Amino acid sequence: xxxxxxxxxxxxxxxxxxxxxxxxxxxxxxxxxxxxxxxxxxxxxxxxxxxxxxxxxxxxxxxxxxxxxxxxxxxxxxxxxxxxxxxxxxxxxxxxxxxxxxxxxxxxxxxxxxxxxxxxxxxxxxxxxxxxxxxxxxxxxxxxxxxxxxxxxxxxxxxxxxxxxxxxxxxxxxxxxxxxxxxxxxxxxxxxxxxxxxxxxxxxxxxxxxxxxxxxxxxxxxxxxxxxxxxxxxxxxxxxxxxxxxxxxxxx
Numbered sequence: 001x002x003x004x005x006x007x008x009x010x011x012x013x014x015x016x017x018x019x020x021x022x023x024x025x026x027x028x029x030x031x032x033x034x035x036x037x038x039x040x041x042x043x044x045x046x047x048x049x050x051x052x053x054x055x056x057x058x059x060x061x062x063x064x065x066x067x068x069x070x071x072x073x074x075x076x077x078x079x080x081x082x083x084x085x086x087x088x089x090x091x092x093x094x095x096x097x098x099x100x101x102x103x104x105x106x107x108x109x110x111x112x113x114x115x116x117x118x119x120x121x122x123x124x125x126x127x128x129x130x131x132x133x134x135x136x137x138x139x140x141x142x143x144x145x146x147x148x149x150x151x152x153x154x155x156x157x158x159x160x161x162x163x164x165x166x167x168x169x170x171x172x173x174x175x176x177x178x179x180x181x182x183x184x185x186x187x188x189x190x191x192x193x194x195x196x197x198x199x200x201x202x203x204x205x206x207x208x209x210x211x212x213x214x215x216x217x218x219x220x221x222x223x224x225x226x227x228x229x230x231x232x233x234x235x236x237x238x239x240x241x242x243x244x245x246x247x248x249x250x251x252x
Contacts, residue, residue: 039083043092046084046099056170058106058119066120070110077107122173126166134161 037045046055055061062080064073081103082088089096109115138148152158 037083039089039096040092042080042083043089043095043099046102047095051102053167053171053174055102055106056174057123057166058109059123061102061106062110066123070116073110074107077103122169123166126169127162129169130162130165133165134158 046061048054059066062073062076064076068076081100084096084099084103086093086096086100109119134150134152137150137152141148141150152161
């Protein structure tokens with residue numbers, strides 16, 4: 001009983017050192033196992049259902065630790081890319097190409113210092129969020145007078161919970177970025193449509209002005225012809241219609 005109580009107390013205080021040590025051992029065992037996946041299994045891993053969100057974390061895509069140097073990550077990338085390269089998987093070329101593209105995208109993200117830092121910040125945020133939620137879970141059990149041991153004290157369960165939190169956080173940020181990009185795209189589209197309207201209006205005004213300028217000489221010439229013709233017509237009419245008055249006979 002004393003041993004059980006001691007274990008409960010250790011669990012209630014957070015992740016005990018022994019559990020954490022076991023957790024790290026299990027994680028390394030999982031990574032070692034996953035790193036030896038066959039080409040077919042690697043392709044399946046990289047394009048599995050939900051890969052759109054799973055592959056947002058480049059460290060998960062490349063199966064490397066966040067503490068690994070970029071140079072070592074490149075070595076891992078080369079090994080994995082050879083396994084899934086389309087030329088090495090002629091019987092599954094299309095799926096292999098998608099898997100290869102996922103690896104290439106992940107490597108480009110980690111090669112860039114700015115994007116790599118953003119990824120690391122997200123992973124750390126997910127870890128802190130997980131710890132906070134687990135802490136709240138223990139506090140709730142304590143308030144209810146229950147043992148504070150939780151299922152996440154098990155290394156595998158903790159890893160699973162952390163993984164879910166990390167995937168969700170990456171997905172939330174990706175969705176948010178997409179919404180912002182779509183909003184900006186709509187704004188730019190409206191602005192461009194307004195610009196096109198203004199350009200079209202300006203173009204029509206310039207064309208009208210040019211046509212007006214080009215037709216000026218013709219209009220002046222036609223007006224002069226019209227004026228001269230009317231003047232001549234009036235003179236002719238005046239000459240033809242003028243009759244001297246009849247003399248009146250003198251009456252006596």
